[in-house]
Amino acid sequence: MKVKDVITVIEEQLAPIALAADWDSPGLKTGSKNLEISKILVCLDVTNAVIAEAVRKGCNLIISHHPVIFHAISAVTDDKEPVVCNAIRNGIAIYAAHTNLDFADGGINDALAEAVGLSSVKKDISGEHRYGKLSGLVPLEEFISDLKEKLAVPFLSVIVPKTCEQDFLIEKVGISCGAFDEETDWIYTHKIDLLLTGEIKHSDAVWLSEEKFITIGAGHYFTEICGVRKLTQSLVAHRLPAELSEASQAPFTFL
Numbered sequence: 634m635k636v637k638d639v640i641t642v643i644e645e646q647l648a649p650i651a652l653a654a655d656w657d658s659p660g661l662k663t664g665s666k667n668l669e670i671s672k673i674l675v676c677l678d679v680t681n682a683v684i685a686e687a688v689r690k691g692c693n694l695i696i697s698h699h700p701v702i703f704h705a706i707s708a709v710t711d712d713k714e715p716v717v718c719n720a721i722r723n724g725i726a727i728y729a730a731h732t733n734l735d736f737a738d739g740g741i742n743d744a745l746a747e748a749v750g751l752s753s754v755k756k757d758i759s760g761e762h763r764y765g766k767l768s769g770l771v772p773l774e775e776f777i778s779d780l781k782e783k784l785a786v787p788f789l790s791v792i793v794p795k796t797c798e799q800d801f802l803i804e805k806v807g808i809s810c811g812a813f814d815e816e817t818d819w820i821y822t823h824k825i826d827l828l829l830t831g832e833i834k835h836s837d838a839v840w841l842s843e844e845k846f847i848t849i850g851a852g853h854y855f856t857e858i859c860g861v862r863k864l865t866q867s868l869v870a871h872r873l874p875a876e877l878s879e880a881s882q883a884p885f886t887f888l
Contacts, residue, residue: 634873636694636726637666639673642871643696643730647864648740652760653733662702663717664726670694672874675865676881677858679727684719686880693725696868696875698741698861700729734864736761741810741860748783748859749829751806757819763808764823770802773847776827780851784859787887790833790850792841801847803827810856813837813848820846831856854883 640661644650653659674692676683679701687695701716711718720727735741742763746754751765767776777789793801807825809816813833820828825846831853833841841848861877868875 634670635666636661636664636668636670636728639670639694639696639868639873640666640728642868642873643728644733646871647867648730648734648737650733652736653731654761657732658700658703659729659731659733660700662700662727662729663720664694664724668693668724668726670874672876673868674878675861675868675875676878677854677861678881678884679716679720680880681716681719682880683878684716684723684725686878687725688723690876692876695720695725695727696864697727697729698731698734698857698864700731701727730864732761734860735810739863739867741857742808744860744863745810745829745856746806746808749780749806749808750783751808754808755823757823759816759819761809761814762816762819764805764819764825765808766805767803770804773797773801773803773827776803777849780829780849784851784855786851786855790838792833792838792848792850794842794844794847796845797847801826803847807846810860811853813850817844829856852883852885854885 672692673694674687675696677698679697746763754765803826805825807820807828809830811831813830827847829849833850865875865877
């Protein structure tokens with residue numbers, strides 16, 4: 634089994650490359666497509682700790698969600714790109730499935746919807762978001778408590794506009810994993826009560842506070858790790874020697 638064979642499985646079945654956003658940079662980041670694979674380590678972000686784990690476990694292919702190389706770079710040196718250099722020194726290929734995995738059927742957004750417990754999950758017209766229903770009308774405070782437990786997240790950023798009361802009942806939830814993309818038309822089109830996303834810029838939070846739906850930011854890591862876990866399971870189901878990284882953790886310490 635070579636790297637190119639794994640790429641074929643991902644790009645043709647699990648996260649079609651055509652789904653990636655125009656601005657995105659998925660694909661092979663280091664290494665050769667002809668590299669014979671020993672084992673695969675799957676992670677959200679590639680760090681030196683993840684590379685050390687790969688070396689320790691005998692993995693020579695890392696599949697990440699976030700691209701370790703995103704923007705154009707002028708040099709690959711220890712001081713400018715230490716993680717990339719570390720991977721190259723250790724003969725590790727790195728492949729990224731980013732927004733194509735976010736939007737794919739069974740991808741990150743679908744995994745998040747499943748983790749939250751939504752039913753009748755559908756795509757919006759762009760295919761970039763999901764929405765579905767809870768089992769019934771749920772008070773906001775109860776939804777927040779359940780969400781923290783389901784996503785194992787220590788805190789949530791909650792935006793409750795003045796048009797929504799604290800005892801507001803939630804039934805239809807919109808899903809947009811990772812960073813909030815500033816798109817809201819689909820939320821009104823599908824009469825969504827609450828948008829669940831990862832991270833929200835302050836300027837976006839200000840205008841979201843004037844909208845007619847509640848927004849929750851559960852953290853970039855916590856809205857996407859469930860999808861990375863599901864990707865690992867899908868690779869294993871395709872009889873690929875993949876395992877989820879233990880070293881890939883949320884970069885924040887919550888005090």
